[in-house]
Amino acid sequence: MADQSIPQTRTAEDARPEAVSPGTAPHAEGISRRRLLGTAGATGLVLGAAGGAAGYAAAPAGATPLTSLGDGRVMFHGKHQPGITTPTPARGHLVAFDLAAGAGRKEAAALLRRWSDTARRLMAGEPAGSGDTDVARDAGPSSLTVTFGFGHSFFGRTGLEKQRPVSLDPLPDFSSDQLDKARSNGDLWVQVGADDALVAFHALRALQKDAGAAARVRWQMNGFNRSPGATAHPMTARNLMGQVDGTRNPKTTDADFDQRIFVPGTGGGQGGGGGEGQGGGEGSGANDPAWMANGSYVVVRRIRMLLDDWEELSAKDQEDVIGRRKSDGAPLSGGGETTDMDLEKTDRDGNLVVPINAHARITRPDQNGGAAMLRRPLSYHDGFDADGVPDAGLLFVCWQADPLRGFVPVQRKLDRGDALSRFVRHEASGLFAVPGGAAEGEYVGQRLLEG
Numbered sequence: 001m002a003d004q005s006i007p008q009t010r011t012a013e014d015a016r017p018e019a020v021s022p023g024t025a026p027h028a029e030g031i032s033r034r035r036l037l038g039t040a041g042a043t044g045l046v047l048g049a050a051g052g053a054a055g056y057a058a059a060p061a062g063a064t065p066l067t068s069l070g071d072g073r074v075m076f077h078g079k080h081q082p083g084i085t086t087p088t089p090a091r092g093h094l095v096a097f098d099l100a101a102g103a104g105r106k107e108a109a110a111l112l113r114r115w116s117d118t119a120r121r122l123m124a125g126e127p128a129g130s131g132d133t134d135v136a137r138d139a140g141p142s143s144l145t146v147t148f149g150f151g152h153s154f155f156g157r158t159g160l161e162k163q164r165p166v167s168l169d170p171l172p173d174f175s176s177d178q179l180d181k182a183r184s185n186g187d188l189w190v191q192v193g194a195d196d197a198l199v200a201f202h203a204l205r206a207l208q209k210d211a212g213a214a215a216r217v218r219w220q221m222n223g224f225n226r227s228p229g230a231t232a233h234p235m236t237a238r239n240l241m242g243q244v245d246g247t248r249n250p251k252t253t254d255a256d257f258d259q260r261i262f263v264p265g266t267g268g269g270q271g272g273g274g275g276e277g278q279g280g281g282e283g284s285g286a287n288d289p290a291w292m293a294n295g296s297y298v299v300v301r302r303i304r305m306l307l308d309d310w311e312e313l314s315a316k317d318q319e320d321v322i323g324r325r326k327s328d329g330a331p332l333s334g335g336g337e338t339t340d341m342d343l344e345k346t347d348r349d350g351n352l353v354v355p356i357n358a359h360a361r362i363t364r365p366d367q368n369g370g371a372a373m374l375r376r377p378l379s380y381h382d383g384f385d386a387d388g389v390p391d392a393g394l395l396f397v398c399w400q401a402d403p404l405r406g407f408v409p410v411q412r413k414l415d416r417g418d419a420l421s422r423f424v425r426h427e428a429s430g431l432f433a434v435p436g437g438a439a440e441g442e443y444v445g446q447r448l449l450e451g
């Protein structure tokens, strides 16, 4: 099966046109992919596959062709779900749903079937099934991705407790947590990302309508990133503290990338062979039920940035908090953004140039027994409090094969003494099991719900 996880988050290293859907035809108006790539190269745009938007947004003859941004298309079907290794979107929605009272496994299966069908259509640039709202009518798919996950509570609600992964056990408490339970966890999780805000809204509204009487929105968080093409120097994203953020993310080309980020498959095809999962038979990872083959675990944290305090710091102090230069993300030990950090380097007074509690020092895998995760965050801004304090920060979204070997040890370390912790507050948290991608003709989670 095709692995649609081609592009990585946009970093300085891999700022390149994205090959998205392999084998796609030239654009309906006869504009070849090569020509579009040439145009993109000249303008610095990052673009997706030409021809991905045939259908809903196909322009009539003589009309201005879609921009490369609208044309970007990600495949819904594949080994892994979309929205994990695909580049961070310009616009994103994170939404948790709770099953309605009385809704169980049967209703959940029907819902995931409807959701998968809608996601597949919209990601191909087609209208949603019946009752499309026309909101994205004149746009291409704009690299839309839709990702589905299951929370701890889902398994009790559907009588599937025996299939609940051990990795979904609640995260430990951290001393810095100030979590709002109403905006944490949930039965089901949906992540929508697109490079166009209307396309993202359109998809979310279609999915929410699909939920019908089966599930209700528990919480929603909306975020954003820089739009592709906004800078002539494509580079790793910046966050609302102004830092270059994402530099040291694992790369899909790393030899151990899959091992760190995805639950192993059981060999061949989507999900491969059929064990019963934990408590019954063969699992795919040591602790994982078979239905999680090629899946991943996502930790979602709403982290408010205390921007008034942060912005009082001098640029030098801000750089010491992270251990990297603000201008270009280079380590304080020297070099450029991707130069290795020299953890031992001292200044002429004998002080470490990367402070001992600098965030980028203490989060490194080599400081945490190898713990690593793929960070794919969004910034958020939900207005200003009555006293003028911005309600803004990071929707921290990170992916790993096992949260106990990814997020948890690193967050424990941060809890014990991260220079950044004075300037952030964790306000909500979620942990979800995200199954592998659906094969053609299947829906996401089918192996769990019909296994």
Ligand SMILES: C=CC1=C(C)c2cc3[nH]c(cc4nc(cc5[nH]c(cc1n2)c(C)c5CCC(=O)O)C(CCC(=O)O)=C4C)c(C)c3C=C
Binding pocket: 239, 241, 243, 244, 245, 246, 247, 248, 249, 301, 303, 304, 305, 322, 324, 329, 359, 360, 363, 364, 365, 372, 373, 393, 394, 396, 407, 410, 411, 414, 424
């Ligand atoms: C528990 C995991 C992490 C949380 C929570 C977290 C919050 C957080 N981080 C930044 C800004 C930066 N983080 C950077 C690096 C970095 N952060 C984590 C983990 C968490 N961050 C990791 C694993 C790493 C990479 C470590 C490595 O492999 O070297 C950086 C440096 C640039 C980069 O590599 O991305 C910045 C900047 C903020 C603002 C924040 C909460 C709001």
Ligand SMILES: [Fe+2]
Binding pocket: 359, 363
């Ligand atoms: Fe970080």
